[in-house]
Amino acid sequence: MDCIFCKIINKELNSEILYEDNKMIIIKDIYPKANIHYLAIPKKHISTHMDIDYNDQELMGYIHLVINKFTKEKGINSYKLVMNCGYEAGQRVFHIHFHILSGQKFGEV
Ligand code: AMP
Ligand code: ZN
Numbered sequence: 001m002d003c004i005f006c007k008i009i010n011k012e013l014n015s016e017i018l019y020e021d022n023k024m025i026i027i028k029d030i031y032p033k034a035n036i037h038y039l040a041i042p043k044k045h046i047s048t049h050m051d052i053d054y055n056d057q058e059l060m061g062y063i064h065l066v067i068n069k070f071t072k073e074k075g076i077n078s079y080k081l082v083m084n085c086g087y088e089a090g091q092r093v094f095h096i097h098f099h100i101l102s103g104q105k106f107g108e109v
Contacts, residue, residue: 001045003045003093003094003095004093004095005041005045005093005095005097006045006095008025008027008041009025009041009043015027015028015030016028018038018070019066019070021066022043023042023043023044023059023062023063024040024041024042024043024059024062024063024066025040025041025043026038026039026040026041026066026067026070026100027039027041029099033099033101034080034101034102034103034104034106035102035103035104036076036079036100036101036102036103036104037099037100037101038070038099038100039097039098039099039100040063040066040067040070040097040098040100041095041096041097042059042063042096044056044059045095046095046096047094047095047096048085048086048091048094048096049083049085049096050085050086051096052096063098067081067098067100070100071100071102076100076102076103078102079100079101079102080099080100080101080102080106081098081099081100081101082098082099082101083096083097083098083099084099
């Protein structure tokens with residue numbers, strides 16, 4: 001499959017992996033849009049938020065718990081968590097991921 005994030009997960013493409021377990025990774029975004037910009041990515045290839053299935057409930061909850069633990073360990077206590085869904089919304093990599101944005105002040109949305 002021609003998916004950048006699957007390639008990163010399979011170590012076919014280099015990336016700065018900050019966290020990894022059997023279900024997910026957290027990497028540094030290569031083109032950061034904030035002072036701190038990480039991406040939390042499940043190892044399972046799911047194209048968009050709309051493709052999340054009932055079978056993925058545990059995985060989706062798990063990702064949030066790891067993000068909690070990861071940000072706490074980094075001393076981050078305020079962050080914006082973003083998932084773009086669909087091209088019009090700004091999604092460019094069609095393998096779901098949460099943007100973890102921090103290290104600065106943001107607007108309200
Ligand atoms: P989105 O537009 O929501 O699909 O977000 C995709 C994100 O992936 C963007 O912020 C890109 O900067 C980031 N990105 C693309 N290629 C790579 C890569 N090889 N390593 C790390 N981040 C990447
Ligand atoms: Zn993928």
